[in-house]
Amino acid sequence: MKWSENAWDEIENIYCSIIEMPFNQELLSGTLLLERFQFYMQQDGVYLVEFSRALSLIASRCFNHPYTLDFIRFAEGAIVVERSLHEGYFKQFNVTGTTEASPTCQNYTQFLLTKASLDQVEVAMAAVLPCFWIYKKAGDYIYANQHEGINPYQEWINTYAGEEFGLLVEKAIAICDAVAETCSALQREQMTKAFVMASKLEWMFWDSAYRLEKWPV
Numbered sequence: 001m002k003w004s005e006n007a008w009d010e011i012e013n014i015y016c017s018i019i020e021m022p023f024n025q026e027l028l029s030g031t032l033l034l035e036r037f038q039f040y041m042q043q044d045g046v047y048l049v050e051f052s053r054a055l056s057l058i059a060s061r062c063f064n065h066p067y068t069l070d071f072i073r074f075a076e077g078a079i080v081v082e083r084s085l086h087e088g089y090f091k092q093f094n095v096t097g098t099t100e101a102s103p104t105c106q107n108y109t110q111f112l113l114t115k116a117s118l119d120q121v122e123v124a125m126a127a128v129l130p131c132f133w134i135y136k137k138a139g140d141y142i143y144a145n146q147h148e149g150i151n152p153y154q155e156w157i158n159t160y161a162g163e164e165f166g167l168l169v170e171k172a173i174a175i176c177d178a179v180a181e182t183c184s185a186l187q188r189e190q191m192t193k194a195f196v197m198a199s200k201l202e203w204m205f206w207d208s209a210y211r212l213e214k215w216p217v
């Protein structure tokens with residue numbers, strides 16, 4: 001069994017729960033309150049910048065040139081998506097000003113940056129994989145189950161359900177599987193642990209947007 005197949009089995013229940021979340025069900029039907037989507041977009045802007053830094057760190061720590069190039073391209077992709085958020089949705093929905101990371105966004109991005117800086121690079125690769133894989137699966141699910149008619153969040157849905165993103169996701173999964181082959185059983189277990197933790201944080205990120213999460217102090 002490939003590492004990724006086993007890892008996905010470990011988070012299947014988290015993924016199913018993500019699909020059922022009110023945020024995603026309402027995004028799918030187009031009924032999600034604009035305020036919630038704006039909150040999500042602002043936090044995702046913060047997230048994508050830090051995510052791209054984590055990907056760049058991983059790129060610099062790869063032992064082989066093709067992987068370095070792949071992670072440089074992933075990092076570039078994250079910045080391109082962040083920029084297009086600013087040029088598109090931020091303008092369209094009047095989102096302005098800089099944003100402080102919410103508690104959950106802070107938790108998630110710092111987790112990724114810590115893994116990318118301090119853990120074995122294979123574990124860092126596993127930590128960022130849910131960002132690719134869960135979004136692909138969720139994007140495809142939402143795209144396939146959309147209702148008829150106009151959805152104000154269509155462009156967002158198309159970003160993650162698109163073929164272009166799909167190819168990057170396949171590449172990220174294949175890299176994790178290839179490096180897992182070179183790891184010991186204990187190291188593979190650490191990869192899976194990081195993958196599961198990031199998946200929980202993905203769940204929490206959507207939940208925090210729905211709740212418009214604030215710092216308690």
Ligand SMILES: Cc1ncc(CO)c(N)n1
Nearest residue numbers: 044047131132135202205
């Ligand atoms: C929180 C979060 N996770 C993953 C992605 C997709 O990379 C995203 N845009 N935002």
Ligand SMILES: Cc1ncsc1CCO
Nearest residue numbers: 074077078081131132168
């Ligand atoms: C996972 C992800 N999300 C936005 S961009 C990206 C990586 C590809 O560049």
